[in-house]
Amino acid sequence: MKKIINPWKGLKGYNCFGCAPNNESGVKMEFYEDGDEIVSIWKPRPDYQGWINTLHGGIQAVLLDEICAWAVLRKLQTTGVTSKMETRYRKPIDTQDSHIVLRASIKEVKRNIVIIEAKLYNKDGELCTEAVCTYFTFSQEKAKNEMHFLQCDVEPEEILPLI
Numbered sequence: 001m002k003k004i005i006n007p008w009k010g011l012k013g014y015n016c017f018g019c020a021p022n023n024e025s026g027v028k029m030e031f032y033e034d035g036d037e038i039v040s041i042w043k044p045r046p047d048y049q050g051w052i053n054t055l056h057g058g059i060q061a062v063l064l065d066e067i068c069a070w071a072v073l074r075k076l077q078t079t080g081v082t083s084k085m086e087t088r089y090r091k092p093i094d095t096q097d098s099h100i101v102l103r104a105s106i107k108e109v110k111r112n113i114v115i116i117e118a119k120l121y122n123k124d125g126e127l128c129t130e131a132v133c134t135y136f137t138f139s140q141e142k143a144k145n146e147m148h149f150l151q152c153d154v155e156p157e158e159i160l161p162l163i
Helices: 057-076 140-147
Strands: 032-034 037-042 049-051 080-089 100-110 113-121 127-137
Touching (some): 037 057, 057 113, 057 127
Antiparallel strands (some): 080 127, 100 113, 113 127
16 A cells, blocks of 8 residues: 555645644544555544444544545546535444544546445444445646645555554
């Protein structure tokens, strides 16, 4: 796996709830490229529980939506917005778990509409939640001029993220 470089890190005003490293309330996701998939390893926190020791479903949706966006960023080298998201909750996630793993991959591209499939696994590798996102992508010109997006690269060396 190679770590994906956040193209907005250091940009004034950048405070994404999903991926900004300095957003105190955010989930601070980081991403890796593993072949055709985008991967994130994330540590649940009690702050994000819905019920006692159970990760809130809305936070799960945020994590899945964010990794789908990063699949578009890295694989298609542009930005856009989620236009539809279908989520299936299969199994609760314990906020005391050491980590969860998310994986996303692009399933279909039709002009500027992209279908991305994302899955969330608990620390034991059990599928807990899955989503299919429909993403409306922007032209590279709009991504550059309005979203300050130039490109989404990876670090040169292969790494194994610490869990």
